[in-house]
Amino acid sequence: MVATAATSAFFPAISASSDSGAKSSKFGSGSVNPGGSKPKSSSRGLQVKRNAQAPPKINGTSVGLEGVKLDNDFTISPPPRTFINLLPDWSMLLAAITTIFLAAEKQWMMLDWKPRRPDMLIDPFGLGRIVQDGLVYRQNFSIRSYEIGADRTASIETLMNHFQETALNHVKTAGLLGDGFGSTPEMCKKNLIWVVAKMQIMVDRYPTWGDVVQVDTWVCTSGKNGMRRDWLVRDCKTGETLTRASSVCVMMNKQTRKLSKIPGEVRSEIESYFANSPPIVEEDGRKLQKLDDDSADHIRTGLTPRWSDLDINQHVNNVKYIGWILESAPVPILESHELCTITLEYRRECGRDCVLQSLTAVSGAGISNLADAGDIECQHLLRLENGADIVKGRTEWRPKRAANFGMVGQIPAANS
Numbered sequence: 139m140v141a142t143a144a145t146s147a148f149f150p151a152i153s154a155s156s157d158s159g160a161k162s163s164k165f166g167s168g169s170v171n172p173g174g175s176k177p178k179s180s181s182r183g184l185q186v187k188r189n190a191q192a193p194p195k196i197n198g199t200s201v202g203l204e205g206v207k208l209d210n211d212f213t214i215s216p217p218p219r220t221f222i223n224l225l226p227d228w229s230m231l232l233a234a235i236t237t238i239f240l241a242a243e244k245q246w247m248m249l250d251w252k253p254r255r256p257d258m259l260i261d262p263f264g265l266g267r268i269v270q271d272g273l274v275y276r277q278n279f280s281i282r283s284y285e286i287g288a289d290r291t292a293s294i295e296t297l298m299n300h301f302q303e304t305a306l307n308h309v310k311t312a313g314l315l316g317d318g319f320g321s322t323p324e325m326c327k328k329n330l331i332w333v334v335a336k337m338q339i340m341v342d343r344y345p346t347w348g349d350v351v352q353v354d355t356w357v358c359t360s361g362k363n364g365m366r367r368d369w370l371v372r373d374c375k376t377g378e379t380l381t382r383a384s385s386v387c388v389m390m391n392k393q394t395r396k397l398s399k400i401p402g403e404v405r406s407e408i409e410s411y412f413a414n415s416p417p418i419v420e421e422d423g424r425k426l427q428k429l430d431d432d433s434a435d436h437i438r439t440g441l442t443p444r445w446s447d448l449d450i451n452q453h454v455n456n457v458k459y460i461g462w463i464l465e466s467a468p469v470p471i472l473e474s475h476e477l478c479t480i481t482l483e484y485r486r487e488c489g490r491d492c493v494l495q496s497l498t499a500v501s502g503a504g505i506s507n508l509a510d511a512g513d514i515e516c517q518h519l520l521r522l523e524n525g526a527d528i529v530k531g532r533t534e535w536r537p538k539r540a541a542n543f544g545m546v547g548q549i550p551a552a553n554s
Contacts (some may be wrong), residue, residue: 275308291344337385350374368418429519434497438466453487466496475535
């Protein structure tokens with residue numbers, strides 16, 4: 139406002155010509171007799187006292203303010219219309235621009251663009267960061283509406299997609315991502331890719347729509363030619379552990395499709411990122427049972443992959459196998475129980491031209507009396523139509539919480 143007042147002093151407003159004309163006509167008709175001398179007629183129609191203060195001059199130009207009274211009967215005439223008088227008042231615009239820039243500068247200074255520790259790397263898109271001496275990658279996920287199922291909770295496929303995403307972002311943030319699905323630059327030179335050999339998942343509680351989960355992942359050695367990757371999923375608000383998972387990966391030649399040892403160049407490239415920690419999930423040493431047409435209780439045939447089921451290595455993504463396995467799971471179990479533990483062993487890859495069969499066997503009393511059943515265990519097999527095994531698995535199911543039954547229907551009554 140100080141700038142506004144100063145600008146107004148230099149660029150006065152122009153009054154209406156009708157008002158000033160009326161005042162000039164009125165005052166020009168009278169006589170003025172200062173100091174007792176005779177009045178003199180004036181062709182300009184306006185006379186001013188001799189002791190009246192003259193308007194200020196700037197750069198030789200007289201400038202005055204309209205409407206300022208010098209005496210009871212006299213006012214100063216408006217200034218002539220000049221280019222300077224017609225200039226707009228830029229002070230308000232300048233003040234607004236200055237305020238915007240100051241506010242933007244304040245917000246910019248509040249942003250923390252630097253890592254808090256030298257060993258903490260942050261990816262440029264803010265997806266996640268490497269913590270704990272550069273060995274653990276951490277990323278948050280918001281559970282979306284399209285990631286939940288009939289129980290209003292995230293599905294097991296959603297969790298596995300988060301596992302896969304954090305694994306790849308871990309490799310990318312560490313600067314080791316080459317032209318492949320998690321392959322390092324040295325692996326790309328030798329046409330090597332990672333494939334999942336075994337995976338175990340334990341779910342304590344499924345997140346629901348709107349929950350924000352924190353996923354931590356890290357890698358360790360597994361034998362001479364394997365790599366183990368672990369995941370820990372927690373609720374961001376409460377810190378409650380939701381899910382634990384562990385997988386073992388081996389290398390495969392992308393051209394020959396055969397397993398390969400880890401070359402020395404690749405080992406030296408990745409070994410500095412290996413953590414020395416036990417598996418987050420205790421390994422289940424029980425052998426997975428072999429299923430066939432006689433031992434299976436439920437069989438689903440004619441399963442074929444779509445083009446969208448393939449990853450960039452041109453084989454079916456391992457997350458897709460979960461959906462195929464559950465295709466043969468009994469519907470009454472899906473309605474009354476929730477999956478709490480799953481163990482998978484991947485035997486061979488699956489291409490886009492494959493036709494598969496899903497087999498499931500229910501252990502124990504079966505599904506005849508689910509109202510009184512506690513935990514249920516199932517054996518699974520995913521195989522090609524020619525009989526070759528793709529994935530063997532075992533799942534454990536626990537009764538759903540009472541609050542979930544109203545969402546998908548009550549527990550089916552026992553058959554009489």
